[in-house]
Amino acid sequence: MRLRFVEWGGSHDTVAEEAVLPDDATHAVSQNELPMALTRAEGRQVVQRWLAEARISRDSARFALPPSQSLDLGAGDVVRLPGQDGEGAALYRVDRVEQAEAQIIEAVRIEPVVYQPLQVAEDHPRSDPFAAPAPVLPLFLDLPLMRGDEVAHAPHLCASARDWPGAVAVYGADLGGAFALEELLPARATVGITRTPLAAGPVGRWDRGADLEVELIGGSLDSAEGRAVLNGANRLAIGDGSPDRWEVIQFAEASLIAPNRYLIRSRLRGQYGSDGQMPDLWPEGSYVVLLDAAVEQLDLSLSQRRLAREYRVGPARRPYDDPSFVALTASFDGNGLRPYAPVHLRADGALGADLTVSWIRRTRIEGDSWDLEEVPLGEETEAYRIRVMSGPTVLRDDRVTAPSWTYDSAAQAADGAVAGDRIEVAQLSARYGAGPAASMSLA
Structure with missing residues (x-):
């Protein structure tokens, strides 16, 4: 027989005590739980008494009494009955009385010695030292659309810590306003720090340059087949920690080289239009940050986009004014609305004559299908x-509604354009504004 209970006097862990009859060959186990705090000795006494009581109660008796002898006999009363085969008298507890012409009594055997306290060795409970809740590392990520079903203007949020507090609460407020709970992060995100630099790489094809070494605070990284990566597996954001500065990459190979240290190879750079965020280094x-289910979107209304707000992030079991909470102020552009930079920028003609760019x-949105003549x-x-x-210095600022623009010689002369000046082209969004620009030098 096994009993589970809360251990008193220690860390209030759930523990178990059990008792076994030495001559019983059965492997059956009866399990019970008590919502009580007991010492281990008390738990041992309870389970031993239950086991002894259960074995003795296997002996039962059923007998009939005339009404004249059973008027004062009821459930819970104890009677003494003679034993069989020369055994001495035994005590039985009445469990059931059936009223008829003769009263039918059902009783089970009991032994008073079972209810006497047992001398059981006491174990001293183990108490874990108090560990004050430590701050977590929160990261806001204003990312582009990846799956396509995200809220386009809402940022992502994650948190990590070596000593994970179980859940992390995110409180938010307008500047000077009252804080309210806005998000609960139940899982620790896989967050790390790069231990080698990462230079800019090619976009739209595999980057097989120098390995990127990362050290994780928690979690792990796994390799994936190339086809799975092309279908969206192993998305990773790399950035400087500010909400707006993140490049989304993907990787096929992750090799563990030391505890919590990985080498990342076979990368896809500047994914989902984030090539505009890729620096030289x-x-x-x-x-x-591994972009998995532990990275969640913040519930931010469209009217709060680009407004600075205050946040406090910390252990969910603590109030938001606890010293373990991290205070942040952030605003978000809503980069899920950001247009991608144009590609294949070229100029036909020469400086001093008409240039057609x-x-x-x-x-x-939905630009991966090869079946469409033109992407949406x-x-x-x-x-x-x-x-x-x-x-x-901006020499000229124009707007066009088609992917072509002519820079005639008269405009060049008026602007004073010379070799080495740049032409920048960015797509416009009515909700976001100008996206990242593609550029080329005049020659």
């Missing part, structure tokens, strides 16, 4: 911003 110490647009626009209207730049 992600330095050592950049953050990486053309490009191919991309879409952030993804915006309310097709529009582009063209700028001629001389260093940080």
